[in-house]
Amino acid sequence: MPTSIECRRTSHPNIVVENLAASITFLEEVYGGSFMSDLPGPNWHACLIEVGGMIFELFEPKNFMLHGRIGPHYLGIEFEADMDQARAATAEHEVRILRDIVEAFHTDPATSQGIAFEYYGGTFYGPEARHIHVNHSRAPDYWAAQGVGFAGYRGYTHAVVDIEAASAFLQSYVSARPIYAAERPGLGARAIGLQIADSRCELVTPVADGLLRREMMTTGHGIRSTVFGVRDLAAARAWLEGKGLRVIAGTAPGAIMADPRDHLGFRFEFEQA
Structure with a gap:
């Protein structure tokens, strides 16, 4: 029987957006979104933002033309998991790794039911999350008080x-x-x-x-x-x-x-x- 990943918790969905600044503003104004970290890079500009108690990673490609056919979309979802177990299960299920940064990796959606599964051994939640630079994750009471009433x-x-x-x-x-x-x-x-x-x-x-x-x-x-x-x-x-x-x-x-x-x-x- 192949190895099965026992995910600990959902870390965040990953969303490709056309305009990062406009997306951040929208999520802040409509949902009280809490900006957490700026993540610039050579191929995209990304950020972490919390909405309703769930963190989202938004990616704005440097050139949106290649995504124009389907527009903004969910690229996939990240789970907190044991990385040795995640790598073993991914290999045994013949799921291709599309991007590997050692402490985390993304799978190829073509080999994993249309989703880029991402696995990370750490966490972005709580006051000790080491990759969070602006605001740490908020308490449920904060989200309940937002207009939509999370x-x-x-x-x-x-x-x-x-x-x-x-x-x-x-x-x-x-x-x-x-x-x-x-x-x-x-x-x-x-x-x-x-x-x-x-x-x-x-x-x-x-x-x-x-x-x-x-x-x-x-x-x-x-x-x-x-x-x-x-x-x-x-x-x-x-x-x-x-x-x-x-x-x-x-x-x-x-x-x-x-x-x-x-x-x-x-x-x-x-x-x-």
């Missing part, structure tokens, strides 16, 4: 072509545990829920003509959204609309999200806690 990170949705194969791969590779199966008629899709560390990963696949199938004809498979709990869903909707954002249905029944056309091109979803 009640914690819940997980992410992951669009896939073959849902059974994706579920089996994630169970074997990152010790994912099945927790539910459901229909998502609003998307023309079906879903399988998996628990990966503290993330609820909802796999979704098209089963009929609908929004998800049309999206995937352009973007292929990969992370579709980040999901947060909120204290009062109606109040969260009112807050988003008050910020001039159109609010549409989320993936699960009752969930909502700001229209990605108003939201930097990527999706945050909100569900009643």
Whole structure:
């Protein structure tokens, strides 16, 4: 049996954005985003910013033209993990490493269900996080007091072509545990829920003509959204609309999200806690 990674916690989703400065401003103004670290580099300008108790790494490529076909998107997600175990499992599952900086590495999305999985042996959370230069992670009370009324990170949705194969791969590779199966008629899709560390990963696949199938004809498979709990869903909707954002249905029944056309091109979803 191949090695399976026992992820400790979600570190952060990675998002490719077109304009880093505008994205930071948007997340600060709409969600009370807390800027954590500036990460300039030769190929991109990146940063860490916390929203709703979850850190995000934003990447602005030096030239966005190569990303223009699919626009802003989730590149992948980082988990805290034992690095020896992560390297062994990655090799045994024949997952290609696309970028390796020794203390962390990214997998090739083409060999890992459309996601660049990233693993890191340390943490970006707490007052002792050594790579944080501005603000350390905030307490839940801070996020609860923000306008949308955060009640914690819940997980992410992951669009896939073959849902059974994706579920089996994630169970074997990152010790994912099945927790539910459901229909998502609003998307023309079906879903399988998996628990990966503290993330609820909802796999979704098209089963009929609908929004998800049309999206995937352009973007292929990969992370579709980040999901947060909120204290009062109606109040969260009112807050988003008050910020001039159109609010549409989320993936699960009752969930909502700001229209990605108003939201930097990527999706945050909100569900009643």
